[in-house]
Amino acid sequence: MIRLRPHHGMCLAYFEGKGYSDDFTENMQHMLxxxxxxAEVEMTVSGDEICKACPNLKSGVCLSADLVxxxxxxxxEHCGLKEKESLSFREFVDNVQKNIIETGKREEICGGCQWNEICRRKESRWK
Structure with a gap:
């Protein structure tokens, strides 16, 4: 069971080998x-396996905690899931694709993210 932040379902959909640091990018690719x-995933609204290599994680606390x-x-909310819910990664990304990406809700949720331009110009890998 891998703990996964729900918003990482969108990040992973558009990941192209860029990130906050080399360690973060390597970890993101490995986790993908x-x-x-x-894998089976458990939804968490706190640090997950991807966050572990993020330079914005200082002493176990995310510098952007409220935003993420x-x-x-x-x-x-958009996927009808709950924190601590477990499901297969495939079920999760299918849900994200159907309920967020295909409905155009991604930019509404995270359009202010510094990586938004990558997501805007690429097609989701979950399609």
């Missing part, structure tokens, strides 16, 4: 590969 092999928690809660 691991998750796509059929807002993203997480919006993803849970």
């Amino acid at each position: 590969e691991l998750l796509e092999k059929g 928690e807002h993203y997480d809660r919006k993803v849970l």
Whole structure:
């Protein structure tokens, strides 16, 4: 079981090898590969396996905690999921694709993110 922030379902959909640091990017790629092999995920609105390598995590606290928690809660709401809910990664990304990406809700949820331009110009890998 891998703990996963709900908003990371969108980040992973558009990930292209760029990130906050080399360590973060390597970890993100590793987690994407691991998750796509059929992992079970548990929704969490706090640090997850991807966050562990983020330079914005200082002494276990995210410098953007309020912002990313807002993203997480919006993803849970749009996908009809709850915090601590477990499901297969495939079910999760299918849900994100159908209920957020295909309905045009992604920019409403996280359009202010510094990585938005990547998401705006790419097609989701979950399509």
